[in-house]
Amino acid sequence: MSYILLAEDDRSLQFLVQRKLETEGYTVRSLADGSEALALALQERPSLLLLDIGLPSLTGFEVCREVKKHYGANSPPILIISTNGQDADVEAASDVGADDYLIKPFSLRDLAERVRAFLG
């Protein structure tokens, strides 16, 4: 079954993003840990990944790099969630092959629009 993988360690944010995407009609699986997210992504290909940068055990960048390496040209799109003012993050996001990025605090409406751009 096609699903969006959300990795975000802030529980309230995780809950809210999941809710929004679900109301948009997507199936969402949420995790708070980097290596768990990577394991799931490799085991069962998500249709899209939403990765926060500051995750426990593996950062969003590392998960992104590994997923891109694993799936190659067939890789699902990846959105990195960065934090206000971390300019270097945006550079790094494109370095590890991320397809788009969002900066906290972001708008759920904007998030939904970007996801729609990839998944229709």
Next chain:
Amino acid sequence: MDDRTLFENVPVPMLTLDANGAIRQANAAALAFYGRSAEELLGMSLAALAHDESQYLQERAWRSVLQSKRSWQGLLDHIDHEGALRTVRLHLAPVCDADGQLRSVLCLIVDVHQLAVAQRLLQHERDRFEAIIESANDAVLMIDSEGTVVTVNLQFERLFNLLRQVVLGHPLLELARQLRAQPDLPPDFINVLLNFSSDYTQSASYEFEISGEARRVIRWYTEPVHTYSGALLGRLFVFRDATHELALDRTKTEFVSLVTHELSTPLSAIKNAVELLQDDPETALSADGCQYVQIIQQRVETLETLVKDILALTRIEAGRIELRRAYYPLKAALDEALNSVRALIESRRQQLRLDVPESLPLLWMDRNRIAQVFTNLLTNASKYTPDDGSILVRAMRIDHAQDLPENSPADVRLPAVLITVQDTGIGIAPEEQARIFQRFYRAEEARKRRIQGSGLGLTIVESFVKLHGGKIWLKSAPMQGSTFFFTLPIVEGQ
């Protein structure tokens, strides 16, 4: 005129003394100077005319004249007719007969009191100047108009490990040679320093690093020095150890980064929860509920802007803003800005008109930063314009200086795209216009009307425009609206 008449009429006090130092003759000027009659003065000893503190020196001078039979002159203090101390230049000239026997001593008393006072004052001023320079926390170096080192202070000796004896009176070139022998000083710095040995017009400031164990950052500036009347005195160099303040600056930037970073996640959660409350049909609110949520939403947006602005400003101040530039149409940045300010403008029923031709060239810019420039200018335009007012955004290509508006600054880089954001708002008083770009500055009228704002928006706008090589200025009058102008240079073939 015989000798006697001459002696009598010379306007300088003169005495003749016998070998015992007793006064034999005194001219009119001497009587007047000492305020005594001829009877009183004749027979008196020279010693009786001198101030106590000059007795010793005068006695020695007298003895040396008697012994060597050669004349002497020196500065002494005598007591004048008012009993006041006067500094005099005393000349003692022995007069000998044919077989070398001392017959008398001619004594000339030249009143140099005012000169001496002036010299003492001058010396005092010089001492004071030196004490000030010496106690300064900054290292000071001064060269004269020929490039010779004339002043250095203690801090200079410490900073550059040089004693003043080896640099004072030498050309700057020699100082440079001494500095080159120090491996911790960057050669670039010494080259820049040397460039100024022949340049007496430029002012400039620089920074360099002393490497090695005690790594230090030195900020320095140099200025030509002129007297009040405009004569060139030389060039001043001032060096300041900025290591601590830079470390402090860095800590401040890091701290602000950390705080804003930590604020971003909770702010995002609040904002998103509000969005869900508004968008999710399952959580439909009562009319009151909608109003409460709207208040939360507005205030979260204010917080969000504030956090963003503080962060931007900290980075600007730390010189850590890096532009991520690419070629974009101006419209891309404007549209991004409109996404966030359109709601505000609509809520106030203001009319927004855009005159941005499609034919404008692509601009070499950081889209997000220029979007921020538009956001801040448009937010201001809306905030300071009454409901039902109007806002006009225009953009045009400018190739020649004569096509710029008349109040443009002189040094606009061309060709450029000129953007104007015009409103029909409360305007800005002329005396405040120069200050509105200062951080935290808020116009009097804005505060009076309790229009919210942090005073950071225009500071950020100005620095982003400058970073792009553009200029920003305004035209405004109270109650007659404001027009902000800014330019973005057209850079081709990057």
